[in-house]
Amino acid sequence: MDIMEVFKARGSCRAYSDKPVDRELIGELLEAGCMAPSALNQQPWRFVVVEDREKIAEITAHALDTRDWLAAESGQGWVAKYDAGYIGDARALIIVGANPKKIGMGAYLGETEAHTKGASACIENILLAAAAKGLGSIWFTMYKADVLAELVGMAEGFQIMGLLPIGFPEGEVSSPPRKDYKDLTSFI
Numbered sequence: 001m002d003i004m005e006v007f008k009a010r011g012s013c014r015a016y017s018d019k020p021v022d023r024e025l026i027g028e029l030l031e032a033g034c035m036a037p038s039a040l041n042q043q044p045w046r047f048v049v050v051e052d053r054e055k056i057a058e059i060t061a062h063a064l065d066t067r068d069w070l071a072a073e074s075g076q077g078w079v080a081k082y083d084a085g086y087i088g089d090a091r092a093l094i095i096v097g098a099n100p101k102k103i104g105m106g107a108y109l110g111e112t113e114a115h116t117k118g119a120s121a122c123i124e125n126i127l128l129a130a131a132a133k134g135l136g137s138i139w140f141t142m143y144k145a146d147v148l149a150e151l152v153g154m155a156e157g158f159q160i161m162g163l164l165p166i167g168f169p170e171g172e173v174s175s176p177p178r179k180d181y182k183d184l185t186s187f188i
Contacts, residue, residue, distance in 0.1 A: 001132055006128050006131050006132045007128070008175055009131045009132075009175065010127055010128055010130075011174050011176065012173075013136025013137055013138055013165070013167070013173045014083070014086045014138065015089065015136075015169065015170040016167030017167065017168045017169065017170045019091070019167070019168040020091055021092055021135065021167055026049055026092055026094070026166065028129060028133065029094065029130055029133070029135075029166065030047055030049075030126070032125045033123070033125045034122070036118065036121035036122040036124070036125045038104075038114070038115075038118030038121065038122075039102070039106055039111075039114040039118060040105060042099075042102035042118070043102070044098045044099045044100075044102035044118045045096055045097065045098055045099075045118065045119050046096075046097040046155050047094055047097075048094075048095040048097070048152040048153065049093070049094055050092065050093040050095065051092050055151070056087070057088055058151060059087065059151055060084065060085060060088035062143060062151060063142055063143055063163075066084075066142050066143050067080065067082055067142055070142065084140070087140065087163070089170070090165030090166055091166060091167040092165075092167070093164065094163075094166055095148065095152050095160060095163055095164075096119055096123055096160070096162045096163075097149070097154045097155065097158030097159060097161060098115040098161045099115055099157060100112075100115050101115075101157070102118070116159075116161060119161040123139055123161065123162045123164065126164060130164075130166060134168065135166055135167065135168060136165075136166075137165060137166050138164070138165055139162050140163040140164065141162060141163070143160070145159060145160040148163065
């Protein structure tokens with residue numbers, strides 16, 4: 001698949017089949033993540049892969065609780081309609097953490113978030129690799145990071161950057177419409 005086709009094929013998957021995803025395939029996604037650029041090539045990421053069905057159910061329950069809490073606390077009632085239950089149908093969850101001490105030379109320039117930038121590139125690589133391999137995924141962020149870190153035993157000092165459900169899609173995954181770069185770009 002041409003890289004532009006992969007970009008266009010990647011969409012947020014919210015329905016997964018029960019077909020297993022083997023560890024070799026998960027390893028290929030993680031390898032793709034590790035190819036991402038980062039400040040001074042410090043590679044600030046760390047992964048926890050959750051395959052245990054009970055632990056996935058526990059994480060799903062936390063996501064649903066967080067959704068309900070957000071709906072109540074934010075005053076944005078529509079959030080309660082957002083279905084996070086599909087997380088429980090994924091065959092694996094990749095939790096991506098980042099080390100906030102790995103910010104490269106940016107520390108001398110007032111940079112404080114280079115680790116999140118590197119982790120974001122890593123996550124995007126994983127999502128694109130999943131699409132290229134025929135897998136469904138989504139960058140899920142509706143969780144309390146400290147609770148999720150404890151649930152999965154994230155390494156000390158790492159901040160959770162994303163929860164990526166991984167599995168074979170149940171049905172069609174489509175990418176939403178995107179703005180044309182011509183409307184977003186200035187050339188100097």
